[in-house]
Amino acid sequence: MRLHDGRVVHFPAVMGVLNxxxxxxxxxGQYLNPERAVAHAVEMQENGADIIDLGGESTRPSGAREVPVEEELRRVLPVLRGLQGRLRIPLSIDTRKAEVARAALEHGASIINDVTALG
Structure with a gap:
């Protein structure tokens, strides 16, 4: 798979989830603190993750409530900024919102993971 930034990911790949x-x-909710989230992403990379998937809105099967764009950005942007230059592996943004996806791509993400398939 060719990524937004031109890198190629060969399959299978291990995705480290960072909610x-x-x-x-x-x-x-262990990683609400941006510094702790960044440290965990780096740790997952060191432990063999091929991709880090960052999400700022729960998509759990039951009971998840939609989060406003501003809140989702407030959650993910500090982590994206903290990860700049720290990962050798691709960063994925798990979002259903175009505004969040756009901001994430501008801050280093190279994959958009949308559980609604852009729906």
């Missing part, structure tokens, strides 16, 4: 949401079903 910066208080209601994440996978990590219980």
């Amino acid at each position: 910066v949401t208080p209601d994440s079903f996978s990590d219980g």
Whole structure:
């Protein structure tokens, strides 16, 4: 797969999930602090992740509430800024919102992971 920044990812690839949401079903909101989130992303890279997937809005199967664009950006932008120059692997943004995807691409993301398939 050729990425936004021109890099190529060969499959299969291990994706490290980094949720910066208080209601994440996978990590219980452990990475709300941007510095802690950045450190965890770097740790996942060191442990063999091929891609880091950053999400600022829960998409858990039941009970997830939509987050306003401004809130999602408030959650992900500090992490994106903190990761600039720190990762050797691609960064994915997990979002359903075009504004968030655009901002993430401008701040170093090279993959858009949209669970609604741009719907």
